[in-house]
Amino acid sequence: MSEPPLIDDRATPAHAEVKATLLITVVVTLLIAFVVYVMFARGVFERSRALDLVAENAEGVVVGMPLSFAGFAIGQVRDVTLGDDGKARIRLAIPEKDARWLRTSSVFTLERSLVGGVRLRAYSGLLDDPQLPPGSERTVHIGDATADIPMLLATLRTVAENIEQLSNPSSALNTSLKDLKVVAGRMSGPQGVLGAVLGEPANAAKVLTLIDQSNRLLAQAEQRLFAPEGLADQTQASVADLRTLLASARNSLSTVEALLADAKAVSSEVRVASADLGTLRAEVDLSLRKLSHLIDEINRKWPFARDTTLTLP
Amino acid sequence: MITSCTHPHDRPHDRPIAPFRVADRLRQIAEVMHRAALILVLCASPSSYTTSCRREAARQICLAALRPLVAFTLLWTLVSLVLIRIVMVTAQSYGLSAFALEMVIRVLVVELIPLFAALAIGLRPSADPTAATHATAWLGNAWRESVVARSVAAATAVMALATISGAITLLTAYLNAFGFSLWGLGDFTRSVGQVFNLATTLGFLGKTVLFSLTVGMLPPALAMVRRADTAASGRRVSDLAAMLLLLVMIETIALSAQYV
Known part of the structure; x- marks a missing residue:
């Protein structure tokens, strides 16, 4: 059997064997270099x-x-x-x-x-x-x-339960919101905020009446207070008088203070005088005793002599 | 040595009923595996590489590997540049830049490049093995040299594209992450070392070798099993589907072994 020719319509490249050898050498070199590099990267050659x-x-x-x-x-x-x-x-x-x-x-x-x-x-x-x-x-x-994730999840679960409780139709928050709605409805009614606060319209009317009375009372008080010759003017005049009185009192107090100073000086002089009074008294006593003795002497002389002898029965 | 192709005709109108079709299909798969193993043995035998065979292999390597190498490398560099940039910027915006480099290496170099290299070589329009298995060319040294040369060339092309594109992708990733300086070489090396542990490295190399063998051995094996009259019409879509299925299976098994 004869061998058929190979069917290949492409021309043979120039220096095919050299190129093929070069390519295989490059590939083998790259593979060896890769393996060595990986071994180096894995620390095989390192102490x-x-x-x-x-x-x-x-x-x-x-x-x-x-x-x-x-x-x-x-x-x-x-x-x-x-x-x-x-x-x-x-x-x-x-x-x-x-x-x-x-x-x-x-x-x-x-x-x-x-x-x-x-x-x-x-x-x-x-x-x-x-x-x-x-x-x-x-x-x-x-x-x-x-590590904190389980605790965080537990906390989130608790928060979710709380939110669920809050959003429950019978929860306190919902009840409060309902009440608030009622209050808001009353606030938007004819009595306004008073109606919401006091509940009953009659009470709100009483409060309004009270406010009117208070207004009238305030007008009267204003008239009494701030009218000409009113209480305010009188008080102001009284205050002026009081200021005058205080000035007078201040002068009086100055006078009293001067008097007290004089009294103090007098008392000091009296204290000195009282110190000399003892001496004077002793001198007076001495003079009196001398005078008494002189009188006794005179009495013993004539014509004032008398028999001082007592004859006993 | 493979002597002949003795499989029965399976035209659509006279195909057997379902149980027999399944059995027939299984028998065909076993036959393809057997032929692929024979081709692998031929490629692994030093006696196959005669002077003319080496010359033919060199020619086929030039045609299969060197011609698409530039286009594939440029295209893949552009794609990897865009992907790397997207991953880097996204990771940086989420504060995960420390993991971006590792992700880029793992996704592009380990997973995508070998698969895309195998697809680029295996599905290229010029990879028609029927030229070597045409008609009665099942016997003789010319057929043997042609099959060996084409299989070795396809396998070498896959390895070359995967290796060179992988190296360029690593370089692109480094330049994207650290710029034109050497200060990040330590961090980059550590990231590479962290990705390529023993299992990953062996898986990467083994997967690339399996892709190469699939692209190199499966098309001539399928052509050998195929009927002579349909072989003349060129490469069948079912052959491409079979190769694509096998490549995806290898990739899936590799992913499962590594991450599951």
């Missing part, structure tokens, strides 16, 4: 130290996710296992060049947000502390933004 993080819950943590420090990835999750104590153990590989950012006082957090995946972060406040030794084990603190 790293292990770090174990113990978490209560490792939900959302996947192998390959980064550990970030100050916004830069300094490590990757290599493994996530469940320990014998029921806690998740997240094994990280920290490249040697980035291990200096982790200190013995470093704090590790696992943050969950409402949107997006979880994030592992490291915080090193004291960079002077010793470096974290290889194979260390640290507890990771979990910050879960979704």
Whole structure:
């Protein structure tokens, strides 16, 4: 059997073998480069130290996710296992060049947000502390933004129940609204706000009558008060008189004050005089005794002498 | 060596009833798989690559891979540029820019590029395997060299388009995210490393290889199983549908294995 010729109407490209070899070389090179790049990206060629993080819950943590420090990835999750104590153990590989950012006082957090995946972060406040030794084990603190959702839902449910109670036809709010509607109806009636407040039209009429009487009374009072020679004018005149009286009283008080000053001076002089009165009295007593003695002497002399001898029977 | 095509005629008017049709279809599928396996063995055998075969393979690689390479790469670069920009801007507006790069790599490079490369090569108008399987050309070295050359060329073309387009897409993603500087290389490398774990990398490479084999081996196998008189009329729509179905099945299985 003879071999039929191949059916191909296209011409053979120039240097087909060279081009094909070049293409295959490029493809193989790209594939090898891709595999090497992926291995590099996975950290196969990098020396790293292990770090174990113990978490209560490792939900959302996947192998390959980064550990970030100050916004830069300094490590990757290599493994996530469940320990014998029921806690998740997240094994990280920290490249040697980035291990200096982790200190013995470093704090590790696992943050969950409402949107997006979880994030592992490291915080090193004291960079002077010793470096974290290889194979260390640290507890990771979990910050879960979704943890409050159940409580929020419970609160929302309570709010919804309250709203349902409020919107119930027999609820207090509805009753109040009905009453308010009645009051509004009365307010729009002929008695206006008074009718709404007092309830009965008769009471509103009484209040209106009272207001009229009050108006009349006020007019009369105004007439008495502010008419010419009214109570206001009289009071004003009285006040003027009172002011005059007060001025007079002020003058009188000044006079009294001067009198008191004089009295004070007099009393001081009297006090001095009373001090000399004792001396004067002693002198008077002495003079009187001398005068008495002189009289006695005179009586003993003639013609005033008399027999002073008593003769007993 | 494949000796002949001995399948019965299945004209519409004398097709068997439903149970027999199903059995016949299953038997045809098994036959196609058998032929594809034979072609794979031929392509994997060093003895197949004679001087003339290598020359023919080089020619077919130039025709199958180099010619559509520029157009496909340019088109895919434009598409990826638009998609990457949309994803980046949308993620940034939602505060999820940290995940945008990972999403771009995962969707474009891992999932879409291999599939689109396989579709571009497999569904191209010039990929008519009947030229090599025409009439009585089932025997002989010329047929064997032609089939091997065309299969290897198609598989190589898929690999070339996927690899080069993937590299360009990665570069485009980096330029979109970080601009013309090297400061983001660390973050970009970390994102790539996070996406391409062992399972994803093996899945990506395995899927690309399966696409290449499908595009390379399935059309000549289908043409071999097909009747000689219908082969002359050119490539049938059912062949394209079969290849498309197989590609989608591979993609679905890969997605299921990775994400389900």
